[in-house]
Amino acid sequence: MNDFIRRSLLLVLIVAAGCNGSSSSSTPAATPAAPAPTPVPTPADANFLSIAVNAQPYGSVNTPTASVTVCQPGTSNCQTINGVLIDTGSVGLRIFSSALAVPLQQQEVNGKPIGECEVFLAGPTWGPIGLADLQMGNQPKISSMPVQIIADSNFAPEPADCANRSIQPAQTDPAVAGFNGILGVGPLPQDCGNFCASMPTNEYYSCTSASPAGTCTPTAQAVGDQVPNPVALLPVDNNGVVVELPQLSSNGAPSASGFLLFGIGTESDNQLGSATVLTLNSSLSINVTYKGASLPDSFIDSGSQAFFFRDSSIPACHDSTTYCPSSLLKLSAVATGQNGNSSTINFEIATPLSPNFAFNDLGANNHSSDEFDLGLPFFFGRSVFVAIQGAGTPAGPGPYWAF
Structure with a gap:
């Protein structure tokens, strides 16, 4: 089986109220809990x-x-x-x-x-x-x-x-x-x-x-x-899915609610619109370029709890692979599909100090020189499309991701 299917359930140990910075940085002060995010509108269809x-x-x-x-x-x-x-x-x-x-x-x-x-x-x-x-x-x-x-x-x-x-x-x-x-x-x-x-x-x-x-x-x-x-x-709406989750603040939120939409381009609520389509290679991966490094085995995965990528300049929490920077980091990467389409991804990494359960800025070191795992934080504030291999869609057959 392709390795892509095996990478989804890496769990990060996060002690939300006690994640200490590395010896090279000071421990950030705890931040207050953020207000609840604005809900994603209920889809127009069923x-x-x-x-x-x-x-x-x-x-x-x-x-x-x-x-x-x-x-x-x-x-x-x-x-x-x-x-x-x-x-x-x-x-x-x-x-x-x-x-x-x-x-x-x-x-x-x-x-x-x-x-x-x-x-x-x-x-x-x-x-x-x-x-x-x-x-x-x-x-x-x-x-x-x-x-x-x-x-x-x-x-x-x-x-x-x-x-x-x-x-x-x-x-x-x-x-x-x-x-x-x-x-x-x-x-x-x-x-x-x-x-x-x-x-x-x-x-x-x-x-x-x-x-x-x-x-x-x-x-x-x-x-x-x-x-x-x-x-x-499914008899209809069977060519893929769309994951919709709300935008979060840098402090996260106690909870966040969204939707899994069935189908791509089959109903009024699952249209691609202006989303950039990134087709997948034979390993079901895309390329992500981060700080000049090409990471050809990268992927988008709602089952991963963080952005998983290697960056030795970001300090880690004590006894953990979770990143704990001394202040909020604003970073970017470029995702490129097999079809040559590219999209710039702006993201943030912060120390997880607030007592919340939904974060858009959680990061961790995956110790890989070839992979960037765009985990659940990537999904907040976006509509992310997943097209199934061989299934017809308005943008051509899957497999692809689009956002």
Whole structure:
């Protein structure tokens, strides 16, 4: 699977009231909490899902979540699951087993249950593939969609070659992760595609049993059986999404609310307008130029809590990769797509001292000379478009980002 899909869940440890500057700078004074941001207007059409960035469900900073409803296929036995991360850096619905009360049908291929190992920087997610009917907001229900059930203790244990794909342990606790599940709405129609369909990989596994006594080995997984991008399965408004979040002040806000719009150029509220379209390369990346350095593996990711980039001139908080400058920094970078289109991004980096949960100026060192991760702070005050690979849009087929 392309590395882009694995980069979305890097969590930053931020102690909001006690982040100290480095030894080379003084500790800034705490700033008062900012007023609530001006709300994003409610979309004119019904093609949306409400997003909240606040202390719910587990007190994580810069974690955009929504609620979705899952049902046993073909029944009215349903559950609304709150605190589901809206993630433009991955694909598919993944729900922690401990947050799931509705029993889902186990997916089987050739009579054997299927498990999946999806790797994020925060650690792998291991668990069975179940089938669920899914409803997102007022959109039509999607029937019998494959979803990953994370950390199901009643399923076969994580294979060693899954665990070996990451230096981090498997994600098992939603309170540690900061959310109850992941709604991946990135620029692919499935989470692995032809690569996993053509040969056995350490992404999908065929298991001898669905019980804890089962053992699992890598298997090829047909595209139609893979965990899909739910947006691509909608009957309309299915070529991508738009993320809309309000502008914030430099002190952040206790909470911020916005919307995930379904479709691009399909309704009055999801038109591209003057947005600059940046097509993606074969690695699903764009180039970002920052302080003269070209970073060709860069990306836009609502599941990342900060701007992640390397800049040795910015001091870090004590025992952290989070940046803690002595005063507000006003910076800029230039994002360029495969199509040659460019857009200048003006952004700020500040020390996170106020007791808030939504910040547009949070930054951290990713120790990479090739990547600039435009995380959730980038989304505040913008409409960010994510077009799905192969899907037609007014600006041509995806994959692309636009803003």
